[in-house]
Amino acid sequence: MPEMPEVTVISEDVAALALGREILKAAVFRPDVTNVQPEEFEKRLVGKTLRDTGRRGKIIVLDFGDVVGLVHLVISGRVLRLPEWREPDRMNTAVLEFGGEGEPVVLAFTRLWLGYFDLYEPGEEENHPLISRLGPEPFSDDFTVEYLISALSRKANIKGLLLDQSVVAGLGNIYVDEVLFVAGVNPTRKANTLTDEETEKIHTATRDILHRAIEARGTTFDSYHDAFGETGQFQSQLKVFTRAGEPCPRCGTTIEKSRVAGRGTYTCPACQN
């Protein structure tokens, strides 16, 4: 379940490996992982050079000049570097081979069953249903405390609103729990009952935690090794997420697991009010 920090790392890894390289081969496992026919997927990508990579919310943006790839990795979808070309299969649902200096770079976009690798005309990607509805990026100038106060002036619970990509882009279950712990706010609180000070704490914690998570190359719970063969390290810095039954690092009270906004939620019942 890559969130903003993991997707940032993946996007930067793809750039480090393939920027300026031309696609020699491209294939998808099944028609439903992309918005074009499989033959069209190959035809539109082969011969194109990767000019830039980026991220919008949890979506990786691959700029090939006159075609833009939007990759949405869900569940435990990731990007792997394969030693050599391999036809896509159930696991490696989309595969790209890049030529250029030295060894070819073969990248597999895995487990796209519920995600996708869509192709768009340049500029049209803003109309993508997931991108057009995105709220501000957490590190953008638009994501101010004032913005957050107004976006949170609703009766819904705070956890659900922070997971809502139209409120802030890129946050998912792991980091929302961590943010709310640091801010001392219970995930079940109605957002419109938060004080401005609490919202400010949420704002600060969001940027701080995401920044540190990117530095640690994200959170890895499975045996996933990224395209460079490394694993993320932020899981060791998590304060509450997956720590049910352990003592709260701040007050020692046992961390509890519950269900909020339909998601497994970890809280300190004493620190978070």
Ligand SMILES: [Zn+2]
């Ligand atoms: Zn506590």
